Amino acid sequence: MNGNDFILRGTKDYRRANLALFFAGFVTFSTLYAFQPLFPNLVFEFGISPAHASLTLSFATFALALTLPISGSLSDAWGRRRLMGVSVVLASLLALSSAGHIDLPNLLALRLLQGVVLAGVPAVAMAYLNDEIDPSAIGSAMGLYIAGNACGGMSGRILTAWLTDLFSWRVAVAGIGLLSLMLALLFWRLLPPSRNFERRPLHLGELSASLFSHLRNPGLQCLFFLAFTCMGGFVTLYNYVSFRLLGPEFNLSQAQVALIFLAYAFGASGSSIMGQLTDRYGRSLMLFTALAIMGSGLLLTLMSQLVTVICGIVVFTIGFFGAHAIASAWVGVLAGQARAQASSLYLFSYYMGSSISGTGGGFFYSAWGWTGVVLLIGLLLIAALLAGLRLNLMTRNQTV
Template sequence: LLASSILAICTGFASGFHMLVIGRILQGITLAGLPAVAMAYLGEEIEAKSLGMAMGLYISGNSIGGMSGRIISGVLTDYFSWHIALMGIGVISLLSSIIFMVLLPKSAHFEPQNFKLTSLAGSLFSQFKVPGLTYLFTIGFLLMGGFVSLYNYIGFELIAPPYSLSQTVVGFIFIVYIVGTFSSTWMGMLADQYGKNKILPLSLVIMLAGVVTTLHPNLWVKIIGIAVFTYGFFAGHSIASSWVGRLALHDKAQASALYLSAYYAGSSVGGTVSGSFYHQWDWPGVVGMIVALSVVSIGISFKLRGRDPVRAI
């Protein structure tokens, strides 16, 4: 956290594009392991019946950060420059990191192990043998592929006629992330109460309904569709990520890292491939691709039935 915050501040001093890219690459490297460690910490420290809600709160923090970062950086860029925007985000992150270090309770259930490359590789591949984990990894891949595709290209759709919105207005559309703040926690609670195997497919169906709604030409209906899609995405991600922590029999951080690797691979692959769909068929092409990803993820979620170790009382 400290390293990524300092690098964020340093990127504000970048004198050219190449230095900016290098700074962002280094920042990505420092951040890469954070979500896996955070998910493993929750999986080890939070009791099973409350894990869904706890993971939902964590994911809601992601949604608030994603929304705030885009809005704050946009405002700072408009009033000052992108240099000041990056440095401002870095300072906020640095202060948050210090607060986090002071407030975080010490781990009570972590069991340290000696680092051995051979045993590490063995435990890594053994994760794929755990029933259900591969399904969750695949769902993470499909979820993020659809999410990034929508947010990558909806801006182009709204800037173009007949909407012709400004960059500033399009940037504020990210405020719909706030529904993800609510859904990740609320749907996580429902998953704790009624079972993940029931709430996860429901979340994916909501996501599917939202992306289909964005095909409507009315701007407000389209924005509602984005909000519904975002609701379903953050709910699905929250439930799937908490489920990984429950199914993993050992090395929970490693299992979480594999989930996140698939998750971000989906971001890279989906975000790139959907560009071709947008180029060939405009927004309906992107929607068609996300619909396909959603339908496949719903089908996979039904294969997880019976693998939820937490039962509703």
């Protein structure tokens, strides 16, 4: 391979690759999280509890988590462009199908399948960038892909809620599906063919050896646990705060409640700043700072003034994005080898936390209201703090 094999910054292929992967990230996270603002609507239509409504998200993230550790290896054998393309098209079609007049069990089955096919994008997109983009331009290309992820997650939620306010939740989900399908077809048209990809057969023995090596690494164990607890708390907050904001205490509309997802923009900015401060003050200190910010924001949501609650959500979100940025970057440092697989295991823990706590929080909400949700998230943050302290002890004398 020589330098001419790479896609160079400023070229037509560079712009096409960036735009295509932006679309892929948008489709992935808009379809994955489209149901999150719809939980109150599902409770009303199907006559179920908030916890059962949350399964429409938890089933998808659970399937995504289970499939992620092998998606990168599948792309090595099948091809990165092909796997991503099939994934975004199928995810869009499944979103359209889930908008039909089906019962809850069939809806959950579709969401489970959607999570499986979406696993073909996150780790594979990063592998494509590392394969094809000139090393000096990977940072900016990766940043645009991550921006697509954040934009999809935020826009999908807001658009879903607004369309639901105007029409119905089924029309909203269908709208997300149609938009995603158009972007998926553009992805196929825009993404340049792989130049440097070398097909490699899937060797389960090698895959298992590196997998168990990561799972036995005490430092990585702490980071995986941090992913589980922090993401669990984050999704739990957003899953159930809409019930409180739509309820008699604040009596907001669906479109108004959707604006809370604009907090993601503050979170993304905060994570960038924390990343810069980490280089100066160290990972451990900034991780503890991020967890403290999450705790402060969580306490603010207990207040009865709407402005204070919104500020609490924004502060909590900033803390979460900071903790996630620090922990995910730390994984590569501690992994040593097979870093992509270690990152997949981190994301596995991340989405497992989303699935388990995201649904478990519904039982706390049904029993004790918003105070119960805050209690659960608080316990998760305490567990995350203990994991951070253990990690700090293990790495104190190392240059990490």
